[in-house]
Amino acid sequence: MEKQIVERITGSCPSRNPVFREQALERQSQLTKPPGSLGKLEDIAVRLADLQQSHQPGLDNIAISVFAADHGVAEEGVSAFPQEVTGQMALNFLNGGAAINVLATQLGASLEVIDVGVLNELPDAPGLIVQRAGKGTANSAREAAMTQQQLQVALQAGFDAVERAIAHKADLFIGGDMGIGNTTAASALYCALLGLSAEQASGAGTGLDQQGIARKAEVVERIYSLHQHQCGDDALEWLRCVGGFEIAALCSATIHAAQSGLAVLVDGFISSASALCALKINPDISDWLFFSHISAEQGHRKAMQEMNQTGLLDLQMRLGEGSGAATAALLMRAACALHNDMATFAEAAVAGKDDKA
Amino acid sequence: MEKQIVERITGSCPSRNPVFREQALERQSQLTKPPGSLGKLEDIAVRLADLQQSHQPGLDNIAISVFAADHGVAEEGVSAFPQEVTGQMALNFLNGGAAINVLATQLGASLEVIDVGVLNELPDAPGLIVQRAGKGTANSAREAAMTQQQLQVALQAGFDAVERAIAHKADLFIGGDMGIGNTTAASALYCALLGLSAEQASGAGTGLDQQGIARKAEVVERIYSLHQHQCGDDALEWLRCVGGFEIAALCSATIHAAQSGLAVLVDGFISSASALCALKINPDISDWLFFSHISAEQGHRKAMQEMNQTGLLDLQMRLGEGSGAATAALLMRAACALHNDMATFAEAAVAGKDDKA
Numbered sequence: 001m002e003k004q005i006v007e008r009i010t011g012s013c014p015s016r017n018p019v020f021r022e023q024a025l026e027r028q029s030q031l032t033k034p035p036g037s038l039g040k041l042e043d044i045a046v047r048l049a050d051l052q053q054s055h056q057p058g059l060d061n062i063a064i065s066v067f068a069a070d071h072g073v074a075e076e077g078v079s080a081f082p083q084e085v086t087g088q089m090a091l092n093f094l095n096g097g098a099a100i101n102v103l104a105t106q107l108g109a110s111l112e113v114i115d116v117g118v119l120n121e122l123p124d125a126p127g128l129i130v131q132r133a134g135k136g137t138a139n140s141a142r143e144a145a146m147t148q149q150q151l152q153v154a155l156q157a158g159f160d161a162v163e164r165a166i167a168h169k170a171d172l173f174i175g176g177d178m179g180i181g182n183t184t185a186a187s188a189l190y191c192a193l194l195g196l197s198a199e200q201a202s203g204a205g206t207g208l209d210q211q212g213i214a215r216k217a218e219v220v221e222r223i224y225s226l227h228q229h230q231c232g233d234d235a236l237e238w239l240r241c242v243g244g245f246e247i248a249a250l251c252s253a254t255i256h257a258a259q260s261g262l263a264v265l266v267d268g269f270i271s272s273a274s275a276l277c278a279l280k281i282n283p284d285i286s287d288w289l290f291f292s293h294i295s296a297e298q299g300h301r302k303a304m305q306e307m308n309q310t311g312l313l314d315l316q317m318r319l320g321e322g323s324g325a326a327t328a329a330l331l332m333r334a335a336c337a338l339h340n341d342m343a344t345f346a347e348a349a350v351a352g353k354d355d356k357a
Numbered sequence: 358m359e360k361q362i363v364e365r366i367t368g369s370c371p372s373r374n375p376v377f378r379e380q381a382l383e384r385q386s387q388l389t390k391p392p393g394s395l396g397k398l399e400d401i402a403v404r405l406a407d408l409q410q411s412h413q414p415g416l417d418n419i420a421i422s423v424f425a426a427d428h429g430v431a432e433e434g435v436s437a438f439p440q441e442v443t444g445q446m447a448l449n450f451l452n453g454g455a456a457i458n459v460l461a462t463q464l465g466a467s468l469e470v471i472d473v474g475v476l477n478e479l480p481d482a483p484g485l486i487v488q489r490a491g492k493g494t495a496n497s498a499r500e501a502a503m504t505q506q507q508l509q510v511a512l513q514a515g516f517d518a519v520e521r522a523i524a525h526k527a528d529l530f531i532g533g534d535m536g537i538g539n540t541t542a543a544s545a546l547y548c549a550l551l552g553l554s555a556e557q558a559s560g561a562g563t564g565l566d567q568q569g570i571a572r573k574a575e576v577v578e579r580i581y582s583l584h585q586h587q588c589g590d591d592a593l594e595w596l597r598c599v600g601g602f603e604i605a606a607l608c609s610a611t612i613h614a615a616q617s618g619l620a621v622l623v624d625g626f627i628s629s630a631s632a633l634c635a636l637k638i639n640p641d642i643s644d645w646l647f648f649s650h651i652s653a654e655q656g657h658r659k660a661m662q663e664m665n666q667t668g669l670l671d672l673q674m675r676l677g678e679g680s681g682a683a684t685a686a687l688l689m690r691a692a693c694a695l696h697n698d699m700a701t702f703a704e705a706a707v708a709g710k711d712d713k714a
Contacts, residue, residue: 032446032454032455033455034564035564037653038456038676038680040673041672041684081708085707089389091706099695102698106694296394312672315398317395317397318396330688331684333463341459341462342458348446348449348452349445350442353564
């Protein structure tokens with residue numbers, strides 16, 4: 001890896017004036033409710049006030065970037081859907097028909113699709129960014145998924161998506177994924193970076209049966225064994241050898257958003273694996289990451305526990321595309337509104353806790 | 358209890374044409390996502406399509422009614438906040454400063470406040486409905502919380518709120534509560550109707566310390582013992598003897614909404630106790646109830662388990678007012694949008710599961 005890009009992804013995040021967090025906590029204690037009674041919604045508002053360095057945390061401009069790419073490992077028969085679905089779904093995103101489109105509309109969020117390496121090139125369309133690292137990755141069960149050069153292209157795609165989000169004054173970044181075969185790549189990353197077993201980390205993906213899951217776990221085990229010596233405890237090298245173009249782009253986007261002072265809402269199984277790589281590469285980013293949900297995909301709950309994360313939602317979702325994050329963003333926006341718009345005890349002339357009658 | 362009102366609350370719910378549920382399930386299987394991958398959001402959309410008897414389930418008109426009343430049992434020292442907070446918070450609702458106001462604005466929902474028996478009468482204000490059953494209930498640790506006549510007034514308040522919601526073409530009913538001392542009443546109902554122990558059912562409410570919680574559990578035990586012989590397994594009589602005016606109104610509103618073909622989204626600790634009474638009185642309503650969240654209030658998780666409910670959210674909220682339900686409604690609306698607006702595999706020309714390439 002070129003020194004320049006390694007320096008870029010390990011660079012620090014902006015320092016913050018603690019006064020915003022302190023004043024947000026103080027305000028929460030003054031709002032007309034028992035202290036703590038809004039639970040995680042209070043934590044979200046306080047964290048966003050701190051990260052945004054604002055007394056009025058807000059999520060008016062949410063930027064969603066969905067990265068699509070294919071996976072050579074699909075030839076091992078690890079998915080219930082055929083590989084051409086990656087490109088077909090990318091077109092569905094561009095035509096407005098997918099879950100993430102509907103949720104983006106609900107949020108009034110911007111949505112762009114980045115082709116980081118779908119097997120067959122997509123027709124030009126509004127909202128499509130083309131930054132291809134290849135015609136899908138190589139089969140990680142046989143060789144490294146990508147070359148150094150390909151990894152660099154994929155990382156650059158993530159950086160650039162965040163630059164566009166910042167240019168549009170985004171106050172939250174959501175990255176989504178599309179890639180038939182990518183749960184296999186993410187499973188391998190959980191094995192490599194969290195020590196999960198292949199069985200613990202391998203699930204149904206888009207809909208494998210029990211036999212399919214067992215075969216997939218064998219493939220994950222093979223991938224892990226093949227690259228273990230080469231990768232050791234180098235998260236970036238694991239990302240290159242067993243990850244995917246979209247997973248690498250999500251990783252660099254997560255890092256660069258944090259470095260740019262932009263909060264990131266992490267989606268489910270795939271995005272969390274990207275975030276895991278990002279955290280291993282650059283632990284300084286951790287404050288900037290919100291984890292949106294526990295996916296129903298086998299291994300995610302365990303992985304989240306290992307990462308000391310709980311997630312806001314637990315709705316048995318397992319779609320990817322950023323859909324879990326976009327759903328959770330509805331609650332984060334409500335958390336901001338509650339923080340900003342509720343009356344204080346003094347404003348409402350309501351007696352406080354333990355006040356005498 | 359008059360025969361008329363007993364007949365009214367035990368009356369049946371509308372029958373439904375199964376075709377709407379079947380077609381909603383069929384549509385979910387055709388949308389461009391792996392089957393089941395939107396988890397509980399799919400279930401919500403299908404249930405609403407069935408209940409609303411519509412191919413396009415929607416939550417455009419959400420009606421929120423917050424019932425406020427005082428509790429004689431407050432004199433036992435069971436709350437961290439003084440009793441006048443009930444009326445002060447009701448005024449806060451009317452002035453737009455409370456959590457439920459902010460969430461209602463987020464939802465574009467209607468919001469009304471019903472004084473079912475706050476200690477001191479509230480000044481007239483737009484959005485205030487006055488239907489008082491008394492100056493707070495009697496102290497249930499010493500006598501029945503309400504007379505038969507008072508119970509009837511409170512039940513009528515619930516019926517009438519639903520009638521107003523229907524007149525405004527509501528597609529979802531949310532009931533909220535405000536009443537210092539009402540977690541004690543709800544705890545007693547969980548003991549009586551689910552067999553929870555006083556310790557299991559008694560929590561911090563608005564913010565008791567450990568000593569306060571222990572005292573409250575003693576009071577709950579005393580309430581339960583005092584009324585056990587009189588009430589037996591009669592849920593309506595338990596409601597009268599240990600409940601509150603707002604709890605009774607929520608109970609009848611829940612029943613009447615279901616009887617009127619209007620889905621109900623149940624809030625947390627207090628509302629679930631009302632729903633429990635409603636289900637015991639009229640089991641026919643169960644299809645019409647959605648449970649919004651697991652409250653952080655001690656005993657709610659256990660009570661929900663006993664009621665075979667999971668709730669959509671688990672955000673450590675414990676505020677009441679309908680706030681947990683209003684937060685969950687954001688997700689239910691997203692569930693409807695996903696159901697109605699996503700493209701099918703055929704529309705998007707995406708290959709389905711197990712299709713050959």
